[in-house]
Every structure is written in structure tokens, then in C-alpha cells.
Amino acid sequence: MKSHALLKRILKKTSAKEIASAMQLSISTVYKWAESPTRGNGIRNPLDRAALLYEITGDRRVINWICEQSDGYFIENPKTEQEAEDIIPATNRVVSEFAELLGVVAHAASDNRISREESEKIRQTWEALKGTTEGFVRRCEEGNFRKLNSEMRRMGKKKLK
Known part of the structure; x- marks a missing residue:
């Protein structure tokens, strides 16, 4: 529009x-x-x-x-390609990143308080998961999981250093 x-x-x-x-x-x-x-x-x-x-x-x-x-966050739409691959590796990667977020939250809250540094790590992990999940949904719509797997590996390396 x-x-x-x-x-x-x-x-x-x-x-x-x-x-x-x-x-x-x-x-x-x-x-x-x-x-x-x-x-x-x-x-x-x-x-x-x-x-x-x-x-x-x-x-x-x-x-x-x-x-x-507007209390939002930008998530870039992944570029499309036509190569397709099995869904299992892509699904496992999303679940793994979600588990990582839960681990970061659990570790931060283990002493019954969350420091500024811990909240920043939670935010960083959450933002990476949102980007990964958006890519996963787009790839589900396209049926293109090979591209999803390479994008998620790249995003994981960039965002969680």
C-alpha cells in the first residue's frame, strides 16, 4: 500500500x-x-x-x-527461495531456541531477583527467538526449511555472541 x-x-x-x-x-x-x-x-x-x-x-x-x-519490535521478513527440506531440523531449532530462553529466564530468576544484566540477556535471547520464530512461520508458509535452517544458524551467531 x-x-x-x-x-x-x-x-x-x-x-x-x-x-x-x-x-x-x-x-x-x-x-x-x-x-x-x-x-x-x-x-x-x-x-x-x-x-x-x-x-x-x-x-x-x-x-x-x-x-x-509503539511498543513494538521490527522483525525482518526472510527472503524467499525455492529449495525445500524436511521440517524436523527446522522445528528442532525453534524448540531449542525456546528452551534456551527458558533456561536464561530460569537462571536469572534463581536467586529470586533479576539484575539489569540478566534482563538484558533475557531481552537479547527473546528478540533472537522472535526473529527465528518469524522466519520459521514464513518458511512453513513456503515449505522452505533448508533456507530456514541456514537463516537460524546465522541469526543465532549474530544475536547471541
């Missing part, structure tokens, strides 16, 4: 006046965001600008920051 089309939908639920007031902009500027920038009076909107900032820098922290503002 194009950003201006999304903004057009948003303006059906949230008034342009409310947005303009909160952002200290004119109402006409907000309405122009909902028009195509290639036709008419449309202008580059904040969504396009954020996407352009990411495109220029290639720095995923831009996307992560936006997600964090």
Missing part, C-alpha cells in the same frame, strides 16, 4: 484537524499527505520521509526506533 493511501484511510478515523494541531501544521498540509505526490498537490509525507531516511542510511535503527515508539 502506498503511504498516501494509508494516510487517506487514517484520515477517515482521525481528523486532519487533530493531527495538524498536534504536529503544529496546517490542515491543508495534512490533507496533501493523503494525495499522491506524483499527481495533483500531494507532498512527501512523514511516512515517505522515514522510509527515505532508512533507504539512504541503510541503518535498521531507524525502523527499530519507529517500532519502539
Whole structure:
């Protein structure tokens, strides 16, 4: 979906006046965001600008920051390939990473308190598991488990050093 089309939908639920007031902009500027920038009076909107900032820098922290503002987390969709493999190794890897998370939590809570360092390790392990699980679900949808296994090995090495 194009950003201006999304903004057009948003303006059906949230008034342009409310947005303009909160952002200290004119109402006409907000309405122009909902028009195509290639036709008419449309202008580059904040969504396009954020996407352009990411495109220029290639720095995923831009996307992560936006997600964090809504108490979320960005999980990249894995690239698709057509090679297929058995599901068992991929399933075992997801279960293993989940067990690792449980182990990290159990170890951290063993003294009936969780330190900042332990909470950071829990977060790191959890974020890695979320990425792995998203990859697993995507690969299930595609039936492509060879790619999943290589992605999960790569992610495990990166995130849990």
C-alpha cells in the first residue's frame, strides 16, 4: 500500500484537524499527505520521509526506533527461495531456541531477583527467538526449511555472541 493511501484511510478515523494541531501544521498540509505526490498537490509525507531516511542510511535503527515508539519490535521478513527440506531440523531449532530462553529466564530468576544484566540477556535471547520464530512461520508458509535452517544458524551467531 502506498503511504498516501494509508494516510487517506487514517484520515477517515482521525481528523486532519487533530493531527495538524498536534504536529503544529496546517490542515491543508495534512490533507496533501493523503494525495499522491506524483499527481495533483500531494507532498512527501512523514511516512515517505522515514522510509527515505532508512533507504539512504541503510541503518535498521531507524525502523527499530519507529517500532519502539509503539511498543513494538521490527522483525525482518526472510527472503524467499525455492529449495525445500524436511521440517524436523527446522522445528528442532525453534524448540531449542525456546528452551534456551527458558533456561536464561530460569537462571536469572534463581536467586529470586533479576539484575539489569540478566534482563538484558533475557531481552537479547527473546528478540533472537522472535526473529527465528518469524522466519520459521514464513518458511512453513513456503515449505522452505533448508533456507530456514541456514537463516537460524546465522541469526543465532549474530544475536547471541
